[in-house]
Amino acid sequence: MEQQKAPLSPDQHRTTTIEQGRFCVARCTCGWRGPARRARSLARSDAAGHAAG
Template sequence: MTDPVRIPSQDPDRAHDTNTVERGSFCIARCVCGWSGPARRSRDRARTDATEHLTAPER
């Protein structure tokens, strides 16, 4: 079952909108820019991955 949790970007000019997706016993952070974090058993850690992605400088 997919249960997205929205984590909006703090900067409205950035084209990033992250969410977390449940895959079995794992949770994965994803972004509309194509980025996805590693599968985590901890939802909190997946949300932290998403927050770190949003606050990371553009490359």
């Protein structure tokens, strides 16, 4: 059975980090994209900052 996702409210952001070669990029469901980082921790910090405000 396929799991259904609840629709996102306009103020709810879901961020992920994606590996691109030696870099890691934070992305959001709203279309936002953070800068490419060599450190995953920095990409996660970018994502957390975006989601917070």
